[in-house]
Amino acid sequence: MKIEVRYFASLRETLGPRETVELPEGATLAALRDQLIATGGRHAEVLDRRRAVRCSLDQTMADESAPIGEGAEVAFFPPVTGG
Amino acid sequence: MAARVSVQTQDFDLSAEVAALRAGDPGVGAIASFVGTVRDRNDGLGVSEMELEHYPGMTERAIEQMIDAALARFDIRAARVIHRVGRLAPQDQIVLVAVTSSHRGQAFQACEFLMDYLKTQAPFWKKEMTPEGARWVDARVADDAALQRWGIAAGNLTAA
Numbered sequence: 001m002k003i004e005v006r007y008f009a010s011l012r013e014t015l016g017p018r019e020t021v022e023l024p025e026g027a028t029l030a031a032l033r034d035q036l037i038a039t040g041g042r043h044a045e046v047l048d049r050r051r052a053v054r055c056s057l058d059q060t061m062a063d064e065s066a067p068i069g070e071g072a073e074v075a076f077f078p079p080v081t082g083g
Numbered sequence: 084m085a086a087r088v089s090v091q092t093q094d095f096d097l098s099a100e101v102a103a104l105r106a107g108d109p110g111v112g113a114i115a116s117f118v119g120t121v122r123d124r125n126d127g128l129g130v131s132e133m134e135l136e137h138y139p140g141m142t143e144r145a146i147e148q149m150i151d152a153a154l155a156r157f158d159i160r161a162a163r164v165i166h167r168v169g170r171l172a173p174q175d176q177i178v179l180v181a182v183t184s185s186h187r188g189q190a191f192q193a194c195e196f197l198m199d200y201l202k203t204q205a206p207f208w209k210k211e212m213t214p215e216g217a218r219w220v221d222a223r224v225a226d227d228a229a230l231q232r233w234g235i236a237a238g239n240l241t242a243a
Contacts, residue, residue, distance in 0.1 A: 009208035010219050059141035079222030079239045082207025083178055
């Protein structure tokens with residue numbers, strides 16, 4: 001299935017604002033992050049497991065164990081710093 | 084019904100917002116508000132300007148959910164949140180949280196709860212311009228701890 005991945009703040013500066021990713025049915029956010037890391041290069045660097053990276057699924061903060069549905073909107077970003 | 088959440092580039096007027104929030108509600112006996120402003124120093128460096136990025140759509144939804152949580156948790160009558168985005172300079176206002184209640188205790192608590200929630204759960208990111216160049220502001224463990232006081236795992240910098 002195809003899903004849209006968006007990036008914000010420092011991740012957006014490195015990876016661009018969005019990309020479309022082909023993913024196995026029922027993959028979790030963790031599996032998506034691992035797949036992106038496996039592409040190497042900048043993805044591997046900024047999504048590294050030692051880094052604090054948060055994610056959302058369909059515009060709601062999500063745990064990486066959450067499964068991704070067809071047509072979902074996923075985003076990865078650094079810890080938030082508003083207020 | 085008046086908007087509860089605004090994410091905007093333009094400035095806001097605390098007096099006008101409070102007046103609108105309590106208008107027509109004679110049950111209000113207390114109003115608590117918080118205004119956050121841009122400091123000219125952060126983490127040891129001067130800050131000449133700040134740029135605030137957010138996740139349009141998700142930001143508004145996240146803050147609406149926080150207000151719902153505050154209304155369920157505290158005996159308050161109404162709440163209003165405004166957060167600015169884009170370029171801001173030192174002394175500019177960034178964020179407003181205002182809460183009305185019958186009595187002060189719940190208003191103070193709900194106002195602090197909303198700010199603690201917003202700091203770690205609303206998708207905003209600050210980039211500041213310093214003499215050493217632009218840098219993204221680091222999240223603080225203390226902000227996670229502030230939300231955990233309310234029994235909610237923040238999971239922003241610390242594991243949820």
